[in-house]
Amino acid sequence: xxxxxxxxxxxxxxxxxxxxxxxxxxxxxxxxxxxxxxxxxxxxxxxxxxxxxxxxxxxxxxxxxxxxxxxxxxxxxxxxxxxxxxxxxxxxxxxxxxxxxxxxxxxxxxxxxxxxxxxxxxxxxxxxxxxxxxxxxxxxxxxxxxxxxxxxxxxxxxxxxxxxxxxxxxxxxxxxxxxxxxxxxxxxxxxxxxxxxxxxxxxxxxxxxxxxxxxxxxxxxxxxxxxxxxxxxx
Amino acid sequence: xxxxxxxxxxxxxxxxxxxxxxxxxxxxxxxxxxxxxxxxxxxxxxxxxxxxxxxxxxxxxxxxxxxxxxxxxxxxxxxxxxxxxxxxxxxxxxxxxxxxxxxxxxxxxxxxxxxxxxxxxxxxxxxxxxxxxxxxxxxxxxxxxxxxxxxxxxxxxxxxxxxxxxxxxxxxxxxxxxxxxxxxxxxxxxxxxxxxxxxx
Numbered sequence: 001x002x003x004x005x006x007x008x009x010x011x012x013x014x015x016x017x018x019x020x021x022x023x024x025x026x027x028x029x030x031x032x033x034x035x036x037x038x039x040x041x042x043x044x045x046x047x048x049x050x051x052x053x054x055x056x057x058x059x060x061x062x063x064x065x066x067x068x069x070x071x072x073x074x075x076x077x078x079x080x081x082x083x084x085x086x087x088x089x090x091x092x093x094x095x096x097x098x099x100x101x102x103x104x105x106x107x108x109x110x111x112x113x114x115x116x117x118x119x120x121x122x123x124x125x126x127x128x129x130x131x132x133x134x135x136x137x138x139x140x141x142x143x144x145x146x147x148x149x150x151x152x153x154x155x156x157x158x159x160x161x162x163x164x165x166x167x168x169x170x171x172x173x174x175x176x177x178x179x180x181x182x183x184x185x186x187x188x189x190x191x192x193x194x195x196x197x198x199x200x201x202x203x204x205x206x207x208x209x210x211x212x213x214x215x216x217x218x219x220x221x222x223x224x225x226x227x228x229x230x231x232x233x234x
Numbered sequence: 235x236x237x238x239x240x241x242x243x244x245x246x247x248x249x250x251x252x253x254x255x256x257x258x259x260x261x262x263x264x265x266x267x268x269x270x271x272x273x274x275x276x277x278x279x280x281x282x283x284x285x286x287x288x289x290x291x292x293x294x295x296x297x298x299x300x301x302x303x304x305x306x307x308x309x310x311x312x313x314x315x316x317x318x319x320x321x322x323x324x325x326x327x328x329x330x331x332x333x334x335x336x337x338x339x340x341x342x343x344x345x346x347x348x349x350x351x352x353x354x355x356x357x358x359x360x361x362x363x364x365x366x367x368x369x370x371x372x373x374x375x376x377x378x379x380x381x382x383x384x385x386x387x388x389x390x391x392x393x394x395x396x397x398x399x400x401x402x403x404x405x406x407x408x409x410x411x412x413x414x415x416x417x418x419x420x421x422x423x424x425x426x427x428x429x430x431x432x433x434x
Contacts, residue, residue, distance in 0.1 A: 011420035015391055017398055047427050049321035051392055052328050053279055054373045055286035064281070064295045065273055068302045072269060180337045183296065184303070198293050199338045217307040218300070
């Protein structure tokens with residue numbers, strides 16, 4: 001197709017709504033640096049970006065900034081007593097939480113649950129849980145908790161150290177369908193991790209929760225063998 | 235009419251325009267302070283957009299975190315001399331939100347969704363003041379000019395991530411009608427906003 005035939009489809013392409021064969025044609029024009037299609041698609045992308053900026057303004061919590069910087073390994077400058085306190089509290093909570101999981105429910109509840117989300121998942125009325133790795137000496141072991149209205153909570157220990165360019169990615173695997181990405185996380189130096197994917201989950205159609213090691217940007221589908229696979233049985 | 239709460243983060247963002255290129259270079263050099271500055275400039279906008287899509291504050295924050303992590307890890311794909319990192323970041327944020335929305339609703343992920351990383355080189359030479367309040371007012375005015383059915387399909391596509399067949403089912407209209415509405419609506423928006431767009 002020539003550029004004139006594609007003219008009506010630039011906006012649809014930028015919005016992810018173009019159909020074949022126009023989509024492939026525009027993609028091919030872009031790949032070869034077409035001087036007509038490229039600026040037109042760029043303009044369509046700009047229009048789309050403007051629409052995004054028209055969303056009603058909202059303010060994220062102050063913690064989000066710290067979380068983002070921490071996720072790329074940025075250290076706070078200066079004393080940073082709040083961060084030190086928060087880190088210590090988080091580590092203590094994780095330790096208590098793991099102790100709780102491995103031993104029994106109840107004893108360390110108030111101290112262990114550092115997040116309302118984890119609490120809501122663990123004690124949701126319809127939470128389904130599954131263990132992994134318990135029968136083997138070395139692989140990661142732990143539990144996943146799945147609640148239809150609150151999300152998925154994963155607690156793991158014995159996680160191997162990942163290379164600096166890798167990260168763990170959790171997957172929710174529906175029955176008979178492709179895994180759905182459920183967030184990226186890192187383990188502590190001791191190989192422990194607690195990861196939460198908040199939101200609704202169709203528990204009945206979920207076959208398993210899994211974890212793979214992926215590049216730091218994450219993947220749309222698993223690219224390595226499953227490090228953790230917790231099958232849900234009800 | 236936009237309230238001050240709407241304008242404030244947009245005014246913050248406009249001053250980022252001339253500094254975008256320097257910021258991109260510093261990000262590509264892995265300067266962590268640059269990420270903090272990027273967040274200060276665009277974090278509020280990204281959060282506002284994701285929250286509009288997801289309508290859950292906690293999940294929205296998770297997705298904004300993923301967005302900035304993705305930008306941090308893929309910033310080398312954007313043009314350091316002419317790149318427009320704000321629009322690119324917002325596009326990634328929107329796609330992460332739509333991906334989440336579709337996954338949680340049990341809808342298939344949209345296989346034709348534009349891959350913002352692949353198209354990062356296209357995010358260049360855009361209007362430096364793309365997010366100024368005046369521009370946003372123009373977007374809102376352009377949306378208001380659309381007939382209700384046109385405006386609905388635009389919002390379903392942008393904020394709900396719906397495909398045209400899904401819109402057809404939701405609105406109870408033939409697919410051909412939906413396609414016509416969508417194409418007309420997008421062309422109208424383009425025509426209304428096109429004068430502000432730089433050419434290359």
